[in-house]
Amino acid sequence: MTSTGRRRPRQADIAKLAGVSQTTVSLVINDRESETVRIPPETRQRVLEVARSLGYVADPVARSLAGGTNRLIGVYTFESMFPMDHHDFYHPFLVGIEARAEALGYDMVLFTSATGADGGRSVYRDGVNRLRLADGCVLLGKETDRDDIVRLRDEGFRFVLVGRRDIPGDGVAFVGADYAKATEEVVDHLVALGHTTIAYLPARTPSEPSDDRDAGFTAARTRHGLRTDGLVVPVDRDAGPARSDVEGLLTAGATAFLAHESVVALRIHAILTELGLDVPRRCSVAALNDPPDGVPGPELTCFRIPRREMGALAVDLLIRQIESDEADAETVTLPCTFVAGETSGPKDRSQ
Amino acid sequence: MTSTGRRRPRQADIAKLAGVSQTTVSLVINDRESETVRIPPETRQRVLEVARSLGYVADPVARSLAGGTNRLIGVYTFESMFPMDHHDFYHPFLVGIEARAEALGYDMVLFTSATGADGGRSVYRDGVNRLRLADGCVLLGKETDRDDIVRLRDEGFRFVLVGRRDIPGDGVAFVGADYAKATEEVVDHLVALGHTTIAYLPARTPSEPSDDRDAGFTAARTRHGLRTDGLVVPVDRDAGPARSDVEGLLTAGATAFLAHESVVALRIHAILTELGLDVPRRCSVAALNDPPDGVPGPELTCFRIPRREMGALAVDLLIRQIESDEADAETVTLPCTFVAGETSGPKDRSQ
DNA sequence: CGGATGTGATAATACGCATCATCAGGAGGA
DNA sequence: TCCTCCTGATGATGCGTATTATCACATCCG
Structure with missing residues (x-):
């Protein structure tokens, strides 16, 4: 059965069987009729049939090399x-x-x-x-x-x-x-709830997404005239925030926590709960990021990235x-x- | 803008600058020395230096074409x-x-x-x-x-x-x-726990995986001499088992439920709980399938597919x-x- | 009947690289 | 001197496809 050695069929194979040249096969396959190139329907049919019967598919490598495209x-x-x-x-x-x-x-x-x-x-x-x-x-x-x-x-x-x-x-x-605008929305939400002392926990390593969030936060903060002294703590995503960080921010008067990473926000939520502080009654927590599906924990205040x-x-x-x-x-x-x-x-x- | 102008350097470019042939460049780049092909260190160095200075990288497409496979x-x-x-x-x-x-x-x-x-x-x-x-x-x-x-x-x-x-x-x-063997293991486990009247809920539409589980179940059942009358109810994965099905099986004396699909098993678990029957104290539930990650619910007795x-x-x-x-x-x-x-x-x- | 026009193709070549077979030239041996 | 062996390479070719330029043949017109 099934001759194991069977190579992929090439245009040349089709050409031989259909009694035409490789060029013609290529022209038919690629529908390349123009003023100077004409293929009569009957030849076209023959070529297509042979191609189909051989299960021909153009070799993407050769096609690329020759300047074609591969879908x-x-x-x-x-x-x-x-x-x-x-x-x-x-x-x-x-x-x-x-x-x-x-x-x-x-x-x-x-x-x-x-x-x-x-x-x-x-x-x-x-x-x-x-x-x-x-x-x-x-x-x-x-x-x-x-x-x-x-x-x-x-x-x-x-x-x-x-x-x-x-x-x-x-x-x-x-x-x-649009992280910047989304960030502003989250801040607006917190401010609307009465929070004026918001702890901000951006990513430790800067990147464009992180910069955008910073820009949004700065805009909103300025707009609402919020204070920031002692309220900003960069956090490494993997390491997470230390318990002492959270305590320090509470001491500084923070009533809401805003983290770039949802993971960080969830961690803060956990720490606050450990400290006996009810969320959201005593403190609010929000993220500038949506948690991945299936991550356990409370439904965070955040925004969904499309x-x-x-x-x-x-x-x-x-x-x-x-x-x-x-x-x-x-x-x-x-x-x-x-x-x-x-x-x-x-x-x-x-x- | 996009300076599309500068072409990628080719082996021929290197060859010209190094005063050798394209073949030699290819040989050096690919480290292809053999009995019949020898390149003196000095030529080799020259070629490599030119290649580096041009930032040469072999075109994978051409390489594939020449090699016959596209990886x-x-x-x-x-x-x-x-x-x-x-x-x-x-x-x-x-x-x-x-x-x-x-x-x-x-x-x-x-x-x-x-x-x-x-x-x-x-x-x-x-x-x-x-x-x-x-x-x-x-x-x-x-x-x-x-x-x-x-x-x-x-x-x-x-x-x-x-x-x-x-x-x-x-x-x-x-x-x-090896679903058959794994199925046997699950049945053995249930039997070892004292269950002799096991309800069996295979997939409604047969397929090879389903057949394998059936084979395993039959083997184990025969080995342990378990009864089956009124204990087998095929279930459609999406529709799930009806509450009446579960009740019927309980009436038939079932103390353990064995479903092909973990989803079905979880559904049974829920129904049993609704009926006020404690799992696993009153009834056992097992699946011949592992639930996908992140699916909520109890940790099922089942087997993990590798x-x-x-x-x-x-x-x-x-x-x-x-x-x-x-x-x-x-x-x-x-x-x-x-x-x-x-x-x-x-x-x-x-x- | 000769030239123009139109039709249905094809040969040749490029794409960039790998590889096989071959070759020039020098050294060494008889 | 002639032959062999070794070194250091290279020319030619193939991989499968796309494209351009060209060609053989028939038909039509004057």
């Missing part, structure tokens, strides 16, 4: 795509990307971030160049490598970033979320670039959705 | 890959697949469904096997389409199924899990097929891990 969009994550703990981070994006790609008839290539045999970690050297196999690429990741992006852009490769990035020289397409929509939109932008054959650096920013949650309430007047 | 493994799911509710079903497999693919330097193509107007998913779009884009493919899914599989095999396409499948004519590679390992192993088998250039239908069956859980306990003697 293949790449997805590259700067961290591992399916890590055990992050998975709820990427998953919503992938849902959006897959749905949109499918709707538009594209398949997806997930590029694994191969670390080189020489042990070299340079993502670019080993990973990114393979991206060329795809017609274009959606880049995901918190720790996007700036140099890689610049280089990709300068190579004229088509891609769309998910997440705003300040790239020197600009000219990079991205889909972002990840699925961002993924879908990134595909849209990308495919537009690909099909229009011009690499314009379109950028889109989507709004986040405020979530009132159950961890914020009116300021405790008895204090 | 691309396909992943095809017969259901949508990233559905909102199933995601915990596929995710562990993908984790394993990605990890192994990355380790072996392969990228993954996720084929989007191209769901036909009839709702049915097929590998064949317009009668063309799109999967051929990859060097080979891992096929996932509960509702595998037999016809597609037979056709793929007869085409000589390389693929590995995850999940045992009885395909007429055989010759199909798969990675399975999904991650299955994914990884599937990639191994596939790549072995690809690289050895022979399509042998290797099949592997992995053991499942018994989970004692908290929903089973000694039979209530007071009954």
